[in-house]
Amino acid sequence: MGCITGLVGVEIDEAKEQTLAAAAKAIAHPARVRILRILTRQQGCLNSDLVGELGLAQSTVSEHLRILKAAGFVTAESQPPRTCFTVNRQKLEEFRALLGYL
Structure with a gap:
C-alpha cells in the first residue's frame, strides 16, 4: 500500500527540481535564513x-x-574598505514560486 505505482497528473520538470534543490541547499542553515531575514528588513548591511x-x-x-x-x-557592493550586502528580492520571489512547484 505504501508504494506509488504511477504518478498520473504529476508534472516532472527536472530543471525546476534541480534549481529548487540548489536554492534550498543554499539557505539550509539557520544562520543563512537569519541573514536573509535581516537583509530583507534593511536596505543594506x-x-x-x-x-x-x-x-x-x-x-x-x-x-x-x-x-x-x-x-x-x-x-x-564594494565600498572600500567594506562591502555592503543586500538581499536579491527577485531571487527570493523566484524561490517562493519554485516552492509552489511542490
Whole structure:
C-alpha cells in the first residue's frame, strides 16, 4: 500500500527540481535564513553589522554570505574598505514560486 505505482497528473520538470534543490541547499542553515531575514528588513548591511547581530565569528558570517551570494540570494557592493550586502528580492520571489512547484 505504501508504494506509488504511477504518478498520473504529476508534472516532472527536472530543471525546476534541480534549481529548487540548489536554492534550498543554499539557505539550509539557520544562520543563512537569519541573514536573509535581516537583509530583507534593511536596505543594506555590512558584514560587521551582521557579525554583531548574529553573534558569530567574522569568518563564519563571511562564509555564509559567500554561499548566499553564489546562489544569487544576496548581492555585494564594494565600498572600500567594506562591502555592503543586500538581499536579491527577485531571487527570493523566484524561490517562493519554485516552492509552489511542490
